[in-house]
Amino acid sequence: RACVTEATDGMVVHTDTLRVKELRQDNLAAILANHPHACLTCAQREGCSREPCSANVPVEERCCYKFGNCELQKVAEYIGIKADTPRWIPTNIPILDQDPLYIRNYNLCIGCNRCVRICQDVRGVGALGFVYVDGEVTVGSIGPTLEDSGCKFCGACVEVCPTGALTDKDQFSAEEREATLLPCTNACPAGIDVPRYVRLIAEGRPTEALAVIMEKVPFPGVLGRVCTRPCEAACRRRQINEAVSIRALKRFASDSNDGSWKQNSKKAPTSGKKVAIIGSGPAGLTAAYYLAKAGHSVTVFEALPEAGGMLRVGIPAYRLPREVLMSEIEEIKSVGVEIKLNSKVDSTASLLRDGYDAVFVGVGAHRGIKMGIEGEDSRGVIEGIQILREVNLGGEVELGNKVGVIGGGNVAIDAARTALRLGAKEVMIAYRRTRTEMPAGEEEIAEALNEGIKVEFLAAPSRVASKDGHLELECMRMELGEPDASGRRRPMPISGSEFSLEFDSVITAIGQEADLPEEFGLELNKGKTILVNAESLTTQKAGVFAGGDAVSGPASVIEAIAAGRKAAAAIDRYLGGSGEIDEKLVPGDKADPWIGRDEEFACWKRVEMSSLDPKERLGNFAEVELGLEEKAAVSEAKRCLNCNLRLQISPITLPPKEWLELNAQNVATVPEIEGVFQLLNAEKEITHIKGTANLRQGLEEYLDASGATIGEGRYFGYEEDPMYTARESELIQQFLQKYGRMPSGGDELDDLFD
Numbered sequence: 001r002a003c004v005t006e007a008t009d010g011m012v013v014h015t016d017t018l019r020v021k022e023l024r025q026d027n028l029a030a031i032l033a034n035h036p037h038a039c040l041t042c043a044q045r046e047g048c049s050r051e052p053c054s055a056n057v058p059v060e061e062r063c064c065y066k067f068g069n070c071e072l073q074k075v076a077e078y079i080g081i082k083a084d085t086p087r088w089i090p091t092n093i094p095i096l097d098q099d100p101l102y103i104r105n106y107n108l109c110i111g112c113n114r115c116v117r118i119c120q121d122v123r124g125v126g127a128l129g130f131v132y133v134d135g136e137v138t139v140g141s142i143g144p145t146l147e148d149s150g151c152k153f154c155g156a157c158v159e160v161c162p163t164g165a166l167t168d169k170d171q172f173s174a175e176e177r178e179a180t181l182l183p184c185t186n187a188c189p190a191g192i193d194v195p196r197y198v199r200l201i202a203e204g205r206p207t208e209a210l211a212v213i214m215e216k217v218p219f220p221g222v223l224g225r226v227c228t229r230p231c232e233a234a235c236r237r238r239q240i241n242e243a244v245s246i247r248a249l250k251r252f253a254s255d256s257n258d259g260s261w262k263q264n265s266k267k268a269p270t271s272g273k274k275v276a277i278i279g280s281g282p283a284g285l286t287a288a289y290y291l292a293k294a295g296h297s298v299t300v301f302e303a304l305p306e307a308g309g310m311l312r313v314g315i316p317a318y319r320l321p322r323e324v325l326m327s328e329i330e331e332i333k334s335v336g337v338e339i340k341l342n343s344k345v346d347s348t349a350s351l352l353r354d355g356y357d358a359v360f361v362g363v364g365a366h367r368g369i370k371m372g373i374e375g376e377d378s379r380g381v382i383e384g385i386q387i388l389r390e391v392n393l394g395g396e397v398e399l400g401n402k403v404g405v406i407g408g409g410n411v412a413i414d415a416a417r418t419a420l421r422l423g424a425k426e427v428m429i430a431y432r433r434t435r436t437e438m439p440a441g442e443e444e445i446a447e448a449l450n451e452g453i454k455v456e457f458l459a460a461p462s463r464v465a466s467k468d469g470h471l472e473l474e475c476m477r478m479e480l481g482e483p484d485a486s487g488r489r490r491p492m493p494i495s496g497s498e499f500s501l502e503f504d505s506v507i508t509a510i511g512q513e514a515d516l517p518e519e520f521g522l523e524l525n526k527g528k529t530i531l532v533n534a535e536s537l538t539t540q541k542a543g544v545f546a547g548g549d550a551v552s553g554p555a556s557v558i559e560a561i562a563a564g565r566k567a568a569a570a571i572d573r574y575l576g577g578s579g580e581i582d583e584k585l586v587p588g589d590k591a592d593p594w595i596g597r598d599e600e601f602a603c604w605k606r607v608e609m610s611s612l613d614p615k616e617r618l619g620n621f622a623e624v625e626l627g628l629e630e631k632a633a634v635s636e637a638k639r640c641l642n643c644n645l646r647l648q649i650s651p652i653t654l655p656p657k658e659w660l661e662l663n664a665q666n667v668a669t670v671p672e673i674e675g676v677f678q679l680l681n682a683e684k685e686i687t688h689i690k691g692t693a694n695l696r697q698g699l700e701e702y703l704d705a706s707g708a709t710i711g712e713g714r715y716f717g718y719e720e721d722p723m724y725t726a727r728e729s730e731l732i733q734q735f736l737q738k739y740g741r742m743p744s745g746g747d748e749l750d751d752l753f754d
Contacts, residue, residue, distance in 0.1 A: 281309020400504025
């Protein structure tokens with residue numbers, strides 16, 4: 001009658017009377033009559049993994065994988081299960097596991113209707129409701145599948161389900177929860193809040209979306225064009241049809257830049273510290289940006305005549321227009337970063353002697369790796385990274401009509417597409433594996449093929465020879481064997497399969513490495529990368545830090561930016577700062593939980609960015625991808641599953657655990673009978689589990705004469721149990737299973753398991 005009884009002054013409400021407890025148990029029994037509960041009543045349930053079952057309970061009658069972390073289980077443990085609760089008879093309802101992301105097992109449904117209410121009343125989707133099955137009303141999707149029902153796969157129903165009726169296909173622990181539910185942000189090396197900026201674009205707020213991006217990176221326009229998109233590879237929408245075009249949306253936000261993102265940007269007071277950055281690539285400039293904003297005086301030394309490192313000389317303008325890059329470099333300079341061009345540094349020690357308090361080495365990986373075959377030094381053989389550098393700096397490059405490219409990475413693809421734009425009539429790439437194993441971005445490979453570039457797969461060069469003014473590239477056919485260290489299948493030569501290809505020039509692009517002067521005096525790994533502490537990016541030389549491709553080897557732009565962020569935080573701490581480099585450029589706002597109904601949501605296709613016609617690309621370096629119009633960007637952003645909304649749902653309030661403060665007054669209320677008590681420290685971590693013939697006396701041993709605690713115990717709980725030794729063992733086993741160790745206090749526990 002609680003829900004219909006009017007509260008009045010002076011009313012006393014009792015929630016723990018015998019009658020209330022009996023009513024609760026009656027209600028619970030009615031639920032458990034239609035739900036598996038053999039594990040809940042098993043005497044050996046504590047610490048049990050369910051498989052194998054020592055009691056030989058049939059698999060279908062056991063609890064689900066949520067056992068131990070189940071809300072219904074917690075309620076049952078708090079209320080108590082009546083001894084006459086009937087055994088559950090399996091209902092054998094088919095388990096629905098063909099939908100994306102979730103499994104629906106209505107054998108475990110208790111009819112609480114939470115899923116229906118949150119889907120209809122909180123989300124406004126209405127994919128779940130009350131449906132007729134075999135003449136009975138039950139909970140389910142309003143269509144045959146979740147897609148047919150208009151489900152938006154937000155996960156709210158799974159979040160509120162108190163049993164295993166609705167579960168994620170990908171199971172995860174509490175520690176893995178956020179990383180699993182927000183895989184896009186978790187996959188981003190820089191930790192950009194992807195769901196938030198995508199939502200802001202969907203709401204027609206692109207400049208605020210840009211501000212969210214700028215909270216983590218100073219290169220939104222660059223990343224909007226050349227990021228390798230690890231976020232999209234992790235996007236949960238992929239399990240429905242296609243990932244959200246996150247990179248394209250980042251570019252749209254960047255293209256919408258009106259400068260308003262700077263309104264809340266701040267710069268710390270001058271620290272009096274000086275930092276030298278060697279190299280103006282993405283790692284170096286990112287570190288410089290955040291260190292300058294932290295109040296330090298930052299000077300960047302660049303050996304080339306243009307700033308940007310690989311962004312400037314390693315990526316063709318048709319992918320990354322110069323004006324986009326230079327605009328973002330100017331923004332970095334505007335916070336006080338000084339960039340000295342044509343300034344090669346030969347020694348880190350000299351910079352420290354010149355008064356710099358710290359040095360960051362971010363020189364990239366600009367030196368091409370040799371193939372190690374006969375004739376590779378012949379006239380007409382040139383490294384791909386060298387061609388890109390010369391073209392990007394305005395040099396004249398003559399390649400002839402027929403160009404061969406060796407390699408399968410982005411540099412190889414970029415060099416091949418550049419050769420076409422320089423006037424080559426025919427360009428062929430020789431790659432020793434298949435297209436599946438090519439490390440280049442799939443979209444770059446597709447564009448190369450679209451432009452007419454040919455690829456000779458399973459072909460490895462063995463010799464280059466000059467012949468009648470041309471180059472003869474001798475190759476061998478390959479077949480794929482077992483996977484190598486990279487996870488790709490190892491190419492194996494096929495005996496007697498030699499063949500030759502004729503070219504005017506051959507471009508080699510099989511990898512790069514850092515070009516480090518010996519005078520730097522830095523320890524190197526076997527791969528000729530700088531050896532650093534993985535957490536602090538410190539080298540063996542005091543005050544010298546390193547990051548980016550010079551440490552990792554050739555990697556992605558976003559990984560280099562993440563390294564620059566990490567270095568900036570570490571250097572700031574080294575110089576006496578807090579290491580906090582994050583900014584809050586957009587005031588915090590909670591996303592609207594109402595996402596509304598869209599009948600065909602699951603079928604919405606990915607919006608593809610328009611691009612320059614292949615015929616219009618020849619003879620120039622005009623940008624190929626043309627960006628998204630506002631309508632297209634908003635439509636694409638609305639394809640997002642809003643996975644972050646699930647994290648906004650308030651945690652379930654579980655039945656209380658009655659931990660009492662360990663003091664004389666509370667211990668005096670404990671009965672002098674058999675049982676088990678547990679002691680907890682100030683952080684409410686269990687330190688002791690002990691069975692005793694007298695609970696009160698056992699607890700009094702942890703109090704001194706004045707009633708104050710002895711040792712680290714601050715709280716306690718107890719259970720009355722005449723079989724206290726067995727119960728003690730059960731609780732210890734449960735603790736071991738959960739934490740993988742014994743409770744920290746009391747050597748007597750160790751004796752039990754010696």
